[in-house]
Each structure stands twice: as C-alpha cells, then as structure tokens.
Amino acid sequence: MSTQRANWPRLRSLGLLSRIGLIFLILTLVGGYIISGIYLQWEYENRDEREGLTMTDIVGAYHGVSSPSPLLESLKSGHPEDLPDPDRQALIDWLESDRVSDDYDNLDLGDAAPSEIIAVSCLDCHTRGAEMGDGIGDRVPLDYFDDVQSIAISREVMPKNLKIVALSTHVHAPSLAMVLIVLVLLSAMTRWPSVLVGALGAAGGIGIFFDISGQWLARTDAFWAYAIVGGGFAMSMSVGLLGFLIVVDLLLPGAKAKPDTEANS
Secondary structure (H helix, E strand, O other): OOHHHHOOOOHHHOOHHHHHHHHHHHHHHHHHHHHHHHHHHHHHOOOOOOOOOOHHHHHHHHOOEEEOOHHHHHHHOOOOOOOOHHHHHHHHHHHOOOOHHHHOOOHHHHHHOHHHHHHHHOOOOOOOOOOOOOOHHHHOOOOOHHHHHHHHOOEEEOOOOHHHHHHHHHHHHHHHHHHHHHHHHHHOOOOOOHHHHHHHHHHHHHHHHHHHHHHHHOOOOOOHHHHHHHHHHHHHHHHHHHHHHHHHHHHOOOOOOOOHHHHHO
C-alpha cells in the first residue's frame, strides 16, 4: 500500500452507526442498478415486436433496423428441405407482399393458399405437442394464424428521437459519472489493494464513456450499438463490485491501532 493511500481516512475507522448507514446506502444504490437493468430489458425487448431482448432491439433503438420475417428467412435458407419449389415460392411471394393477413387463408387461392401449404408441409412438426421435430412445435407452433403472424411479418424498427437521446445523456452522464467517482473514492478508503480498486474504477469509467458516446455514434454506424452494450456491462459490473468491496470492508472488523513507533518505522 502506498504511503499516500496509507494516510487516507479508513472506512473501518468510522463509528458503528456511520458504517451501518453506509452499508444500507450502498445496498440501495446497487439495488437501484439492478432494477434499472430490469427496466431497460422491459424498455427494449419488444422493439422488434418479438419476444426476448436481442441485439436487434438495441440496434433498432439507436440506429434503426429492418427486422426480417423469421419465416421468410427460414424458407429462403431451404427449410423444410422437402417442400416443393412451387409451394416454397408461393410462400415467399406471400410473405414479401403486403397481403400477409388478407391472403393467409384466401379461398380464391385454393391449394396454393398459405394456410393450406403450411397445413400440408409444416404441421407434422410445427404443431403443439407434435412428436416429430424434437419439440419445435412447442417452441415455434404454426397451428393458428396468430402463431404464423408473429413470425411472418417483416418489421422496420425506427431509432429513438434525437431529443430523447439528448435528454438521456443530460440525465445519465453526470449522475452515472458522479456515482462512480464516489464509489472509487470510498473504495480507496478500504483495505483492498489499490490495483483492484483502480482496475474496477478504470473499467467503469471507460464503460460509461462508451455507453454514452455509443448512443450518439450508433446513429450513423450500427457497430456502436455493441459499444453501448459492452460499456453498459462494464459500468454495471464496476458499480456492483465496488459496492460489494465497500460493504465487505465495512462488515469486517477493523484492524487494531498500531503503536506510533511501529506506524512511523
């Protein structure tokens, strides 16, 4: 431990009530970050109108993205392999049209209606409880139009309004930076090695920078959406681990005071 850091005030020298207060403040802060993460998942996971949070949702929020129909992509990739070419092309033409709802079970199309083709060629595997397909019928059922519609329509995900991005930066950049500054300073007053505290502080600081700047840079290049995710993860992990170190230090018993002669030797 450096001489400069050895002369810093130590958290473990605080009174009992002060230590208890700090512990609960840190727990509240870290708990707030956890809730923020849950909220962000709720905020972004349905951007492409499909279940689950994916990079498509993040890219769509900050850059905009075309979310192609999973059913269309599957057909174009050759699935199912035994589907006759005329039926495959009929389904592709249907999915690429603007009549997905209108023509699904259009009686005028006869056996070429998408509902008929799907019933004959897909439902052996893609029906709920089907024995074939290793359970794909439960994961991707095609029994009803509502099932089909969820994976049939291609979507355009529009990015956030720039004013909303500016408002987010205005609110989060100062507050997140201040939170990390306070945590780094408090961590520097603990018993943990300086290199550990420094590494976590550096990771958090770099993370905040790329998270915030990535939200602007992703507007012109979708690559920067990965900086948002990576930066946000680094920042969150830094806050969580620094908070953990502080709480553990406050819970552990303080070291006994050393005689002045030993301390000055």
